[in-house]
Amino acid sequence: MSPHTFHTLPSLRRAVRGICEAHRLPSHNGARLLLSVARMATAALDAGGPVRLEAVERTAPGGQTLLAVTLHAGPTAASPSPADLPLPGRTTPEGTVAWHLPLTEGEGPPPSAVPPAPRGAAPARTREVAAAEAYEAEIAALESDLAVALSRAETLSTELHRLKDELAETNSGVLALYVQLEERDEQLRRAHGQILRELEDALRPPPIAVDGMELAVHYAPADTDAPTGGDFYDWLLLPDGTVHITVVDALGHGVRSTRSALNVTHAVRTLALEGHPLESIVARTHDILAPFDPDIMATVLLARIHPGTGALRLANGSHPPALVVRADGSADYLEVRGRGIGFPLPGSESVLADTLHEGDLLMLYTDGLTESRRDPIEGEARLVKTAQAHAGRPVREIPGAVAEDMHTVILHPDDTLALAVRRTQIPQARRPLAGQP
Template identity: 80%
Template structure:
C-alpha cells in the first residue's frame, strides 16, 4: 500500500478498516487495530497535524507472513505513545508506531459435501453462526471504541471552548477598560487644549477701558467649549481726541484660522483709526490692506465712535447686524446702515449714521450668533429688544451675559457669540465699574 496522509479520525478509521478487510484479518483483531491506530493518532490530529499510514505484507525469518501497519505523525506534539492501546504496537527507529499482525495461509478449503451431521436426531450447527456472533461483538466493540474516542474528543473540545470563552471575556474586559482609559485621557486632553486656547484668546482680547461717563462690558461664548477660539472679536480704545472707538468683527468660519482673520481686521482698523482716517473710509481701506495678503478673508465689521462728553454716536457698517439702542425711556431702535464687509464685493460702509447716546441709554453691539441661534434673525432681533429691556437696570457688567442666557434658551444653530454693552452713565448716579466679563 502506498502511504497515505490523513487529517481527521473518520477517514483514518475507514482506511484501517479497508486494510483489515483486504488482508482478511479476524474481526476482533481488526477492531482492536482500528481503536489502537485512532487512539495513537488522536493527539497529533488534535493539534491539527496530519498523520501518515502505511501497510505492507512482509515475511519473518520463520516464514510467517505478517501485515505491517505503521503510523507516522508529521509534527507530533509528543512522541507517539504505545501505552494502554487495545492492540500494543512498537516504536520504529524513524519515529513511527508499528503493528505486526500474522496473516493466515488464505481461506480454509470447503469440506466435501456430505449429509449434515446429526446429534440426537437434530442437525449439528456449523461454526458460521458463532463466528457471526463473534464478528458482531467485535464490530460493537469497535463502534464502542469509536464512540468513546468521539466522546473524548467532544469533551476536549468543550473544555477548549470554555477556555476560549474565558479568554475572550477577559480580553473584552481588558479592551473595554482600555477604551475607558483612552476616552478619559482624550477628555483630559480636550479640556487642557480648551483651557490653553481660552487663556491664549483672553490674552489677545483687549483689556477693559475706563472712560468717565461711559460703562463697558462684554460677553464672549464659543460655539464649541472644547475649541474656544473663533472669529468673533472686538476692540475698544480711546483716540487722541478723547472719543472712544469700538470695533466688532465676525470673521467667516470657526477655529484658529477665523481668529487670525479677526485679529488682522481689528489690528488694521485700530491702526487706521489712530492715524485719523475718516470713519466712513475705514472698512474699505481695511479690505484694501488685507485682501492682498489673505485673498480668502471674509468678515463683517461694525464700527462705533462715541464722544463721552456729549454722547455723540457715529456708526459705520460692513455687512454686520445693526446695533441696538435702548433708550432710558424704554423705547428702542435698530441703527441700520447699508454696507459690505471685508472680502465682499465693493466693500465699505455706504454712509455714517449719527445719533446721540443720552444719559441712561444702552447701546448693544453683537454678532449674529446672538440673534440667529433659532435660525430666524427677525425673531431673534425681537427677542433681543425684550431681553435688553428686562436687564437694562442691572449693573452693566451683568447685562451682556444675562442677555446671552435669554437668547440661548433654545439653540438650533450653534455659533460663536459676542455681546458688547455700552451705557452712558447718569451724572446723578455713581459710575458703575468698567469691568468686562467673558
Template identity: 80%
Template structure:
C-alpha cells in the same frame, strides 16, 4: 429488584446498550456509560469473578426523572475500578453507581417507568463470533478516543473563552483609558487656546462717563478659537472707537482673519480716516493678501461727554439701543462686509446715548441660536430690558444665558455692552465681564 449477573464482558456491554436504548439516552451519554461500565468491570471479569448490573428509574427532588445504573462486584477477587471513567460515577461500598437525567418520553409506551436490566438474549447472542467481538472492541476503542478528543476540545474551548473574555476586558479597559486621556488632551488643548485668545483680546479701557463690559462664548468649549472679535480704544480726539468682527468659519483660520480685520481697522482709526470709509479701506488692504477672507463688521464711535453716537456697518447685525425709559431701537445702517462685493458702509448712522442708555453690540451667534433672526432680536430686547439695571459687567453674560436656553444652531457668540453712566454715578470703569 434482582440484578442480572454477568461473567462475560461482551454480554455486559450488550446489556448496557439495551439499557441505553430502552431509556432513550443520548448517544453521547450512552457511549460514555458503555465504556465506563466495561472499564469498571474489566479487572473483575478478567480475574474470573462475576459482576451484577441493575438499572431503575428514580424521581429526584423537583420531579426530575433519573436513570440509576448500579454495578456491583460482590465477592469478586478484584475490586471495581472507578478511576478515570469516561462517565464519572459515585463509588459505593461494593461497586459504582451512575445517576443520569432522563428527557421526555418519545411515545406513550415509553412513559411507564422501566426497571431492571433487559434480557441477556438467547443462545445465538452468546455464541457471537470472535470477529464480531473484535469489531465491537475496535469500535469502542474508536468511541473512547473520540470522546477523549471531545473532552480535550471542550476543555480547550473553555480555556479560549476565558482568554477571550480576559482579552476583551483588557481591550475595554485600554479603550476607556484612551478615551479619558483623549478628553484630558482636548481640555488641555482648549485651555491653552483660550489663554492665547484671551491674550490677543484688548485690555479693558477706562473712560469717564461710560461703562463697558464684554462676554465671549465659543461654539465648542474644547476648541475656543473662533472668528468673533472686538476691539476698543480711546482715540486722540477723545472719542471711543469700538469694532465688532465676525469672520467666516471657525477655528484658527477664522481667528487669524478676525485679528487681521481688527488690526487694520485700528490702524485706520488711529490714522484719522473717516468712519464711513474704514470698512471699504480695510477690504482693500486685506483682500490682496487673503482673497478668501470674509467678515462682517460693525464700527461705533461714542463721545463720552455728549453721548454722540455714530455707527458704520458692513453686513453685520444692527446694534440695539435700550433707552433709560425702557424704549428700544435697532440702529440699522446698510453696508457690505470685508470680502463681499461692493464692500463698505453705505452711510453713517448718528444718534445719542443719554444718561442711563444701554448700547448692545453683538455677533449673530447671540440672536440666531434658534435659526430665526427676527425671533432672536425680539428675545434680545426682552432680555436686555430684564437686565438693564444690573451692574454693567453682569449684563452681557446674563443676556447670553437667556438667549441660549435653547440652541438649534451652535455658533461663536460675542456680546458687548456700553452704558452711559448717570451724572450722580461714580466714575465709570471699563470692565471685561465673563
C-alpha cells in the same frame, strides 16, 4: 435489576445496553458507562472468573433520582483504576465498583426482565456462534472508536472552556482599554478647549476704564470643544479722548476665522490711531488685507463715543445694526448701510451721528445673538424686548443675561458676541478748600 452473573464480555455488554435503554440514559452517559463496565470486567473475565452486575434506582438526599450501577468483579492486578475510566466510579477493597448517574424526572423504572446471563459451559462452536463472535468483535472495535471519540470530545470541551475564559478576559481587557481611551480622549478635548480659551482670552483686549461710560462684553463659541471663532471686538481710548469700539464677525469657525478677525481688528486699530476718518476705515482695511488674504470675508461695525458729550458716530460694513435703549425705556436700531471686508465695493456708505444721554444703553453684537432661530427679523424683535427687560441691571451682567434669554431655543448655533455700553454721569471735580493746593 437484581444482581446477575456473567461469564462472557458480550453478554455483559448486552445487559449494560439494556439498562441504558430501559432508563433512557443520555447517549454520552450510556456510552461512557458501557466502556467503563467493559474495561473493569475484562481482567476478571480473562482470568476465568465470573462478574456480577446490579442496577437499582435510588433517591439522593436532595430528592434527585439516581441510577446506581454496581459491578462485582473482584480485584485483579490488570484492572484499571476506576478514576481513569471514561465514567469514573467509586471502588471498595472487595473490588466492587459503583456508578451513580442522575435520572431526569419522568424516566421509567428498569425493565422487569433482563436477558439472563448464560450459565454453565459455553455451547459448541457453530456458525451462529461464529457470527455472534464476529458481531461482538465489530462491537468491540466500535467501542474502541467510541472511546477515542469521547476522549477527543472531552479534550475539545476542555479547550473550548479555556478559549471562552481567555476570550472573556480579552473582552474585559478591551472594554477596560476602550473606557480608558474614552476618558483620555475627553481629557484631551477639555485640555484642548482650555488652551484655546486661554489663548483667545489673551488676544481679547481687557476692559477699559473711562469716566462717564461703563462697558461689558460676553462671548460664547458655537462649539464648546473648539472655543475659538471669528467673533471679535476691540476697544481703545483715542488721543482726542473718544472711545473707539470695533466689532468683527469673520466668516467661518475655528482658528482660520480667528486669524481673519484678528487681522481686521489690528488693521482697524492701526488706522484709528493714525487718525483716519471713521467713514474710510472699513474700505481701507479691505485694501490692506485683501492682497494678503484673498479669501477673507468679515462684517464690521465701528463706533466712536465721546464720554463727555455722549456724541456717537457709527460706520458699518454689512454688520447687524447697533441697538440703543434710552433711559426712558424706548429702543431704536441705528441703521447704517455699507459692505464688509471681502465684499464687492467694501466700505461704509455714510456715518450715522447720534447722542447717548445719561442712562442710555448701547448694544453691539454679532448675528449669532439674533439668528439662533434662522429668522433675523424675529430675532431683532426679541432682542429689543430682551434688552429693555435687562437694561436696569448692572452693565457687567447685561450682555450675558441678554444672550441667555436669546438662546433659550437654538436652531442655528453660531459664535455669539454681545457688547454693552452705558452712558453714566461724569463725577464733578471737587473744589479745593481755602488753604489747600
